[in-house]
Amino acid sequence: MHYAIIAAGEGSRLAQEGVALPKPLVRLNGTPMIKRLIDLMLSCDAESLSVIVNEQMTEVREYLESLSLPVPFRLVVKSTPSSMHSFYEVSRKFPQGGKFVLTTVDTIFLEEDFRKYVNAFAADSKADGYMGVTDFVDDEKPLYVATDDNMLITGFYDSFQPGIKYISGGIYGLTTPALGILEKCMNEGVSRMRNYQRALVEGGLKLTAFPFSKIVDVDHAADVATAEAFINTGK
Numbered sequence: 053m054h055y056a057i058i059a060a061g062e063g064s065r066l067a068q069e070g071v072a073l074p075k076p077l078v079r080l081n082g083t084p085m086i087k088r089l090i091d092l093m094l095s096c097d098a099e100s101l102s103v104i105v106n107e108q109m110t111e112v113r114e115y116l117e118s119l120s121l122p123v124p125f126r127l128v129v130k131s132t133p134s135s136m137h138s139f140y141e142v143s144r145k146f147p148q149g150g151k152f153v154l155t156t157v158d159t160i161f162l163e164e165d166f167r168k169y170v171n172a173f174a175a176d177s178k179a180d181g182y183m184g185v186t187d188f189v190d191d192e193k194p195l196y197v198a199t200d201d202n203m204l205i206t207g208f209y210d211s212f213q214p215g216i217k218y219i220s221g222g223i224y225g226l227t228t229p230a231l232g233i234l235e236k237c238m239n240e241g242v243s244r245m246r247n248y249q250r251a252l253v254e255g256g257l258k259l260t261a262f263p264f265s266k267i268v269d270v271d272h273a274a275d276v277a278t279a280e281a282f283i284n285t286g287k
Contacts, residue, residue: 053170054150055093056102059086059112059157060138061115062129069273076112076157078104078270080280084115084156085270094122095163096170099150104128136245143231154224155184158270160279161221162286165264172262173225180257181230184248185225188266193261195246197261205259208249220249221267227258240284 056087059076074253075077076086083091100123105112107129115147116127117266126145132138139154146152151173161184183205185197197208197218209216233255237248252259264284270279281287 182225184221185218
């Protein structure tokens with residue numbers, strides 16, 4: 053499995069609330085968020101790892117460059133206007149073929165859930181993608197995910213629709229066809245990840261929703277303690 057991390061945001065809300073470190077280096081139980089995520093990915097049969105950081109994050113770039121990793125590591129340093137643009141830039145470093153899992157640095161989940169997700173995606177020869185979802189709503193602007201009885205995704209919505217059980221967890225497992233649609237979206241001026249996900253469905257890709265027990269985001273200073281408690285207790 054190939055992995056990628058988007059760590060290109062400015063983390064302005066954390067900074068405004070008195071958190072001095074850049075978001076990727078904020079510590080959860082003593083470990084920088086980005087290092088925790090890298091370690092999880094390495095433990096889940098990583099073949100390669102790609103990360104994008106913005107040009108202002110010199111401290112993050114230097115930290116990543118100091119790491120000695122057992123797999124090919126590709127670091128992209130570029131400021132982008134959105135997470136979808138960041139995805140596009142880092143995707144240009146992906147090896148040809150295979151499956152890849154992408155997430156943002158502030159997406160916090162349990163190792164057990166992630167391992168089950170990766171194993172299911174790796175074993176599924178029919179799906180074009182596996183999207184991590186959760187029924188725990190923590191996002192300020194959740195993306196609601198509609199599914200059929202077989203957990204195939206039928207649509208993505210900005211507001212709740214009757215019968216929807218899940219929201220997007222910001223964990224994207226995709227295959228080569230998804231990169232073609234990403235290229236098309238970029239050429240057409242699409243600028244949000246949620247619109248890219250809609251394009252995947254409209255393009256006929258078979259996407260499976262994989263439930264995580266809980267996924268939380270670290271957007272505010274108070275979220276750090278919440279994330280630590282979640283990691284420690286699963287609640």
